[in-house]
Amino acid sequence: MTEQNKPYEEDNYTHNIHRNRERTLDRRGFMKTMVGAAGVFAVSSLPWGGVAARELWNFADDEDERQKIANVTDVPVGESFDFTYPTEHDSALLIRLAENDYVAYQNACTHLQCPVFWEKESWEMICPCHHGYFSAETGEPTGGPPRRPLPEIELQVQDGTIYAVKVKRYEA
Amino acid sequence: MKRSYVGVLALCLVLLLNIVFLQLAVHQFFFERYTLVLIYVALNILLFPIALWIYKKEKNQTMNSG
Numbered sequence: 001m002t003e004q005n006k007p008y009e010e011d012n013y014t015h016n017i018h019r020n021r022e023r024t025l026d027r028r029g030f031m032k033t034m035v036g037a038a039g040v041f042a043v044s045s046l047p048w049g050g051v052a053a054r055e056l057w058n059f060a061d062d063e064d065e066r067q068k069i070a071n072v073t074d075v076p077v078g079e080s081f082d083f084t085y086p087t088e089h090d091s092a093l094l095i096r097l098a099e100n101d102y103v104a105y106q107n108a109c110t111h112l113q114c115p116v117f118w119e120k121e122s123w124e125m126i127c128p129c130h131h132g133y134f135s136a137e138t139g140e141p142t143g144g145p146p147r148r149p150l151p152e153i154e155l156q157v158q159d160g161t162i163y164a165v166k167v168k169r170y171e172a
Numbered sequence: 173m174k175r176s177y178v179g180v181l182a183l184c185l186v187l188l189l190n191i192v193f194l195q196l197a198v199h200q201f202f203f204e205r206y207t208l209v210l211i212y213v214a215l216n217i218l219l220f221p222i223a224l225w226i227y228k229k230e231k232n233q234t235m236n237s238g
């Protein structure tokens with residue numbers, strides 16, 4: 001077919017495309033997008049794998065530092081005390097359940113990280129954002145959307161002072 | 173030319189598995205089950221060459237039949 005006899009003006013080898021960019025939405029283009037998306041997913045899961053691998057292989061030397069929280073006299077029975085542990089960005093909550101019974105948890109709700117508060121009246125820890133409830137004795141969720149327990153902090157009481165020793169790991 | 177949507181469906185399935193594995197990896201990360209995280213991340217990465225293989229296979233088939 002010579003140049004003069006060309007039946008269509010446009011440079012379009014199938015002659016049935018009527019809209020701009022119509023071919024970019026075809027089956028081939030869709031499949032290319034899907035392959036690209038698979039690549040994006042592969043790359044975006046790398047950081048999780050990286051941190052997980054680091055946690056696995058540096059397990060032993062990942063000890064938290066001992067840190068003073070409060071004096072025993074600062075926390076009456078049934079009251080709570082806010083602190084941060086192991087870094088200043090991890091807020092935590094110390095609760096004195098009985099004369100010699102102290103518990104402490106990192107208080108970011110395991111649902112969507114809202115701060116969890118101690119409610120003395122109901123003897124429970126409450127996340128006000130979506131009404132999540134946690135048992136103060138174990139840190140386990142007792143109601144609402146959270147499914148995982150709050151990370152517990154191991155404590156030591158020495159000479160009238162309460163120390164945070166380390167963040168307990170979940171039972172794997 | 174008869175159109176085959178097998179490749180499209182297979183790639184949709186790959187994307188669905190991608191979403192599921194990433195979700196599981198993130199969940200297991202917060203449960204501190206790091207071995208499982210590594211398994212799901214590996215599966216997610218493995219899906220990319222599979223997707224590429226499906227695409228290439230489908231492209232060649234279309235070229236041969238069309």
